[in-house]
Amino acid sequence: MTSMSALSPNIYSYLLEQLQPLVEGLQTIHKAVPVSGGDINEAYRLDTDVGPLFLKKNHARKFPAMFEKEASGIELLARPGVIRLPKVIWWGEVAEEAFLVLEFIESATPDSDFTERFGSQLAALHAVKGPYFGLDHDNYIGSLHQANRPTNSWAEFFVEERLEPQFEKAFNAGYFHSSQRREMQRLFEKLDIIFPEEKPALVHGDLWGGNYLTSTKGEPVLIDPAVYYGHREMDIAMMHLFGGFHKEVFYYYHQQYPLMEGWQRRTDLCNMYPLLVHVNLFGGSYAQQLIHSLKYFV
DSSP: OOOOTTSOHHHHHHHHHHHTTTSTTOOOEEEEEEEOOTTTOEEEEEEEBTEEEEEEEEETTTSTTHHHHHHHHHHHHHTTOSSBOOOEEEEEEETTEEEEEEEOOOBOOOOTTHHHHHHHHHHHHHTOBOSSBBOSSOEEETTEEEOOOOBSOHHHHIIIIIIHHHHHHHHHTTSSOHHHHHHHHHHHHHHHHHSOOOOOEEEOSOOSTTSEEEBTTSOEEEOSOOOEEEOTHHHHHHHHHSOOSOHHHHHHHHHHSOOOTTHHHHHHHHTHHHHHHHHHHHOGGGHHHHHHHHHHHO
16 A cells, blocks of 8 residues: 555545446555646546546535536536547545546647547537536536526526626625626627527537647547536637637637627627636636626627
């Protein structure tokens, strides 16, 4: 039994006990090496006698069922078999700590065919349609609760499950004024004529440049989803919000599954949701960007 200095001996024993029935041949976890895992979770590479695994850890009471919902989202995105995600191995809780163990995917530099693969595979994912906008359970966007009550109307879902809850949270925290609240209400009344009608698409839900990687085989790999069935322009818009995606990805996406006319104009509208999330997570520096977009649409 090799010491794991980054984790307690009790956690080591618990993980080994849980993983041995699930990982063929696993006998020993040699060490846990801290790796980048975002702002919410601790993340480790578990070096084992059968190869590395990826471990996330956080506070179970602070983020109830977060890893259960993340595992469910990963499996939902992986089910169609059109784009790679890390395999879910196990999730669970002990002593108020929550854990998620995934396949460890070594990151590599994209090759010359990567943009075509990424664009076409993302289009294939968005071609997977659901029976409604939403999901059969709520989940998380970052560390914030993300409501997913199913509805047949994208405009209704976008208002009631996306924009309104986050705006009210930010408004109550003092980031916006009553005049901006009234402008948001006017925007809500116009949404059903702004968005073109499309069937609910399976979307990643938090597709910024830090939530994908390239495998050593050159595959696009999606990570850290905030899954639901929504308007596919939500993923496309967020890919433009902070950058990190080559323009050829969008070219190949459009070749396979063309976006509806006027999608570029709707990008800022779609990105009101992630901007509100960022206001609530990181403070008011994102509020001015939201206010600028709001004035454009009202």
